Amino acid sequence: MNEFNFNTELAVNNAKRISNKIIINGKLSSSKSKESFKVLNPSNGQVIGEAPRCKIEDVNEVVSSSLNAFYKWKKIPARERGKIVAKAVMSLEKRKKEIETLLALDTGNAIRTQAIPETAASIELTQMFAGLAGELKGENYPANTPDVLHYTTKDPIGVVGAIIPWNAPLFLMVAKVAPAIVAGNTVVLKTAEQAPFCALLLAEILQEELPVGVLNVISGYGEEAGELLVKHSDVRKITFTGSYEVGKIIMSNAASKLCPVTLELGGKNPNIILQDADLTLAIPGVIDGMRYTRQGQACTAGSRVYIHEQIYDEVVEGVVNKLGALKMGNALDPESDIGAIISEEQLNRTLHYMDIASQSSTMKILHGGHRPNEGKLKNGYFYEPTFMEGIPFNSPVCTEEIFGPVACAFSFNNFEDVIQKANDTHFGLSATLWTQDLSHAFQFVDEIEAGFVQVNQCVAPRANVSYGGLKMSGLGKEYAFDSMMNHFTQSKTVLINRGKAKI
Numbered sequence: 001m002n003e004f005n006f007n008t009e010l011a012v013n014n015a016k017r018i019s020n021k022i023i024i025n026g027k028l029s030s031s032k033s034k035e036s037f038k039v040l041n042p043s044n045g046q047v048i049g050e051a052p053r054c055k056i057e058d059v060n061e062v063v064s065s066s067l068n069a070f071y072k073w074k075k076i077p078a079r080e081r082g083k084i085v086a087k088a089v090m091s092l093e094k095r096k097k098e099i100e101t102l103l104a105l106d107t108g109n110a111i112r113t114q115a116i117p118e119t120a121a122s123i124e125l126t127q128m129f130a131g132l133a134g135e136l137k138g139e140n141y142p143a144n145t146p147d148v149l150h151y152t153t154k155d156p157i158g159v160v161g162a163i164i165p166w167n168a169p170l171f172l173m174v175a176k177v178a179p180a181i182v183a184g185n186t187v188v189l190k191t192a193e194q195a196p197f198c199a200l201l202l203a204e205i206l207q208e209e210l211p212v213g214v215l216n217v218i219s220g221y222g223e224e225a226g227e228l229l230v231k232h233s234d235v236r237k238i239t240f241t242g243s244y245e246v247g248k249i250i251m252s253n254a255a256s257k258l259c260p261v262t263l264e265l266g267g268k269n270p271n272i273i274l275q276d277a278d279l280t281l282a283i284p285g286v287i288d289g290m291r292y293t294r295q296g297q298a299c300t301a302g303s304r305v306y307i308h309e310q311i312y313d314e315v316v317e318g319v320v321n322k323l324g325a326l327k328m329g330n331a332l333d334p335e336s337d338i339g340a341i342i343s344e345e346q347l348n349r350t351l352h353y354m355d356i357a358s359q360s361s362t363m364k365i366l367h368g369g370h371r372p373n374e375g376k377l378k379n380g381y382f383y384e385p386t387f388m389e390g391i392p393f394n395s396p397v398c399t400e401e402i403f404g405p406v407a408c409a410f411s412f413n414n415f416e417d418v419i420q421k422a423n424d425t426h427f428g429l430s431a432t433l434w435t436q437d438l439s440h441a442f443q444f445v446d447e448i449e450a451g452f453v454q455v456n457q458c459v460a461p462r463a464n465v466s467y468g469g470l471k472m473s474g475l476g477k478e479y480a481f482d483s484m485m486n487h488f489t490q491s492k493t494v495l496i497n498r499g500k501a502k503i
Helices: 003-018 056-073 078-094 096-107 111-131 169-182 197-206 222-231 244-255 279-289 312-324 344-358 415-423 438-447 481-487
Strands: 022-024 027-029 036-040 047-052 148-152 159-163 186-190 215-218 235-241 261-264 270-273 304-308 364-367 386-389 406-412 430-434 452-455 493-497
Touching: 003 047, 003 096, 003 197, 022 056, 022 197, 047 197, 056 159, 056 186, 056 215, 056 222, 078 096, 078 111, 078 169, 078 197, 096 111, 096 169, 096 197, 111 169, 159 169, 159 222, 169 186, 169 197, 169 235, 169 481, 186 222, 197 215, 222 235, 222 244, 235 244, 244 261, 270 279, 270 415, 279 312, 279 430, 304 312, 304 415, 312 364, 312 386, 312 406, 344 406, 406 415, 415 438, 430 438, 438 452
Parallel strands: 159 186, 159 235, 186 215, 235 261, 270 304, 270 430, 304 406, 386 406, 430 452
Antiparallel strands: 022 027, 022 215, 036 047, 148 493, 364 386
């Protein structure tokens, strides 16, 4: 059996095994809801299983389970919680081939370029938070009055509702679950309806070490299961990654109970290349920065590429040549560089924006711009990595998040002007500059309106890199120690007057 067939068989078998299941009280179980929805393989459009369409009965049950578990879990010393999670990481390591293959099947993300690195990054992030358990501590303060001890605590909040998207479901899952449970909270995870199985498998493996109820998992639609979870009175913290539009709804729904919210939302990110840039870094940086090997399905995708007019033609030619060398194919094929868009709906979103682009008389497609309609790819949700020029700055293609493999190139000749154009967006997630001029680099850092800023690289966020956006791109930071302390603990201020000594 070749590797492609092995990957496929392993992934399909796991999908069948966990189909139509949720996790409640530490076990894969059937939901109370009798409704379900089909889960499709983006690489060929075929059904790989079904997921429960959870409703109020399921939400109430998992929240109750998590609340009951919380009262016991929070009393376990933080270091011991860290050791339990560290043991769970060992289980993830042992079964990472299962995780990688199901991730590729579930999301359409190519196994070599995306699923394997995401699985490794997810394990690393979980291990990191487990090791930081002993740093969960308050502070001592000098007393304002004699004979008074003044200190603060760092305590868990309670039941956390975590809602994740489909584009990087494992990394975004552990970015919420790991710090929350290490800090002493319990979690109800709502998976993405387009890719529920990989997160469910990872959660199932974690159950081997976690006490019952510490992590429960449901599936369903955001406007049903997700909204019910956000509004539930016993859920005291919400953490969400997804669209700006849904983020606003979640924040509004949580406000009525004064529930703290962490939001990682969208972006329309600039990638700026100055005339003195090292093009051996910048040209592949456009490919990496646009996340083309994830079909452009990344909040950090650098979809607005600003290139200085002196090097514009050279950069464009280099980017087009490198795009032409990438192989698009079945996500489970180790030879594929690029996989499939997650769903027909998301593919249609890309097609919609390409239709808008085509209405511009100045638009020119430099690479891509087509959907394969024959051969092995015709039944999957594939779209060529697309690079365009000549799109007006105010076009929706340039102002709205497409979340597909489409980037626009622009020529510029003035640094101050290009920073102004880069900031001319409601979003403020990430931004990148390529230059060998230290002064320009620091000016860029000072003036760019983004929460995740890079110079001469455009890598995806990773463990121990504090990540989050400004403006309409979200609230709060993730992936680092500060996210565990700031988002998953609450503080008490304690004043103890020792009184007069008795003789």
